[in-house]
Amino acid sequence: MNSPKIFVARLLGLDVFDPLGDRLGRLRDVVVLDRGGVATPVATGLVIEVPGKKRVFVPMTRVTSMDSGQIITTGLINLRRFSRRGGEQTVAGDLFDRRVRLTDGSGEAVLEDIGLEQQRNGDWLVSDMYVLRPTGRGAFGRPRGEHLLLTWDEARWAGQAEPQGATSFVAAHEDLKAADLADMMHEMPEKRRVEVANELQDERLADVLQELPDDDQVQILSHLDIERAADVLEEMDPDDAADLLHELPDSQQELLLELMEPEDAEDVRRLLEYEEDTAGSVMTPVPVILPPEATVAEAMATIRQHEISPALASLVIVARPPLETPTGRFLGVVHFQRLLRYPPPEAIGNIMDKDLEPVSDLAPLAHVTRELATYNLTSIPVVNAQHRVVGAVSVDDVLDHILPDDWRAMDPDDHPAAAG
Template identity: 55%
Template sequence: MAASVRVFVSHLSGVAVFDPNGDRVGRVRDVVAMLRVGARPPRVLGLVVEVVSRRVIFLPMTRVTGVESGQVVTTGVVNMRRFEQRPTETLVLGELLDRRVRLVATGDEVTVLDVSITQLHARREWEIDKVFVRRGKGGALRRKGETLTVEWSAVSGFSLEEHGQGAASLLATFEQLRPADLASVLHHLSPKRRAEVAAALDDDRLADVLEELPEDDQIEILGKLKEERAADVLEAMDPDDAADLLSELPEEDKERLLTLMQPGDAADVRRLLAYEERTAGGLMTTEPIVLRPDATVADALARVRNPDLSPALAAQVYVCRPPDETPTGKYLGTVHFQRLLRDPPFTLVGSITDTDLRPLPPDTPLPAVTSYLATYNMVAAPVVDAGGSLLGAVTVDDVLDHLLPDDWRETELHQGALGMSAMEETDASGGTNEPGEARDGK
């Protein structure tokens, strides 16, 4: 690799990692560095790489043979142990971006937008060499917002813990991530940084991310938000997810947040909280697609196209008498998406409704819900009360959430499922590194 290689770390975010055979190992999520005494540039230790099932591992820079053409190439020897950040290590994207530091020459305060890493001459080691910053209010002759690239040694303040650190540059780097992937990034940040990033996300984006986080992270983040904003975020969440989260809070906190929510949103969540957790009523969402029988296929397809709907909810519509908000009038049946595609746009949904498939009572236990979906090859099922009103719909993704282990968001699939049971970083002689060697003897 040429000695002149220099890469800004924001350009590494999400970049694919390949082995020498061209097989993809995963994607880069962050860069691990070790700050050093004085003005010496930090040494880059390696990359945090997300592999199958959102597990994150550590890839030492000594295993990196190429960083070019929008990809990272490794030696093919990968340690599949889960990455755990050590006290002496710094996550470049997660912890350095958005820091406020000072220019040594002028004392001006600047904000870190990016940093670049470069490979040392004739060696396989890398270090941070330059910092891309935006000048703050300091400097009377400088206009606010001026950006410049300086040497690492030209700035000071990285070694100090910062309170109230922003997150704009970090979020810009991860802007294109899906909520589940951004949730994985947040989960591996420090609690301080996690709170700062959560505070910078808008309500809808934070709601989507919270739904993908482990329970402990959800409670931690919600607890650090101002109560009014916490209520706004809960309103933006799917009612069933909001109910699951609130059910884990102390009764006093739960009631206070419900009181701050909009009455309509709070009413949906309260209804869900009234059911046992592992029943159809506790699992359902109260916002399925509900249509009156005189609606047309064109009306139904317009509702299905809503990009905010999950694929499972968009798979079918539920035909009911007015009112068409849950709990509805009399439930009449369902129309599957495929049937909507086979009939003319002017067809009334009441004329193509499937009335043969029985709905689920709200007290149906989880095993029976699972059997129902499997028996009828459904991705969602209607939940109807004793009076015949539609209460909501249970979707397969919510069922899976409750079938998997409680900590499934934090743990990887079994090694055998990954096909990597033999990849504990076996070297050419068949040996395996001990955990202490995972940072190349650092």
């Protein structure tokens, strides 16, 4: 008698344990092998995200128990980064949202889930396809229709060249941090990467683009409708948007800037004026800036805002009005920890640090990096020749510029290991 069916979409995100109950990581996908013809595909292994946000392959032969609550393995895993081999495909990454043709001639459907069933010999075979046969469009343009549970024999792929949506894939990975989703997209074939990008909301896509290598950013942006590309650039941090535009021809840069909201475009244009690898080229042009009369309570309320990164929130820049960059004269800074030590009504001008020297907007990036390291800062103010604040450089602004270009693909733990 065969074991109960397990559906992949319900497994995604589950914790994976060793026999002693220690957590090894989290399930991110299932790998299946298409054996050609009418032969049922077989699941060859799991893609598990281990500590360090790296995805590794665990063969199905090392899976001792798998259900909708947890997954248990022998505990032996190879920490080499997962990559497809031969005819292998990932269920969530490659198969979800593909079109299938029903063998009874009743039309086409879209794959939303795959059922696996363990055989007596221990193999896990694809037993079912859970599909949506569209009948129209619902809210927000989402397809609606009839759901069907088919056996493998009752459907066939519509063809690799057919457009593949990404609704199910995006839904299955909505809990991922932008950096982790970017890692997954970086490993995808170009066609699939574009399909996933088209499905993401503008704000989510902007967050993901900021975590991708330059080549991937340009490739995705070039496949977007020009107006949507401008909308996505508006959602990006100005320094990241400027870095991306630097990779495009001047004519395309100007077209996108013209389509952006004037206020967003102005911030990006200012950054594009600086030479590469200077403080001005990597800075954030909208740091936390307050006048000396602002109170501790006002400063705390400002840095508490969701859109302000932890690095920028660590430092309140004090300047004379106007407070929009470029501001009035730079006066000093107030560190977050110092705000915690004073009562809410205290004016920040009374407690600011006047000894911290800002960096020039023309300073080389190497100088900025040394200043951050020397004074144990997570951000530092940037001023122009008139000593007006024009932005701030944070640790995350410089990391991408001092790491190797291929740092996302580097694998420092490329060796077998046992876990648990």
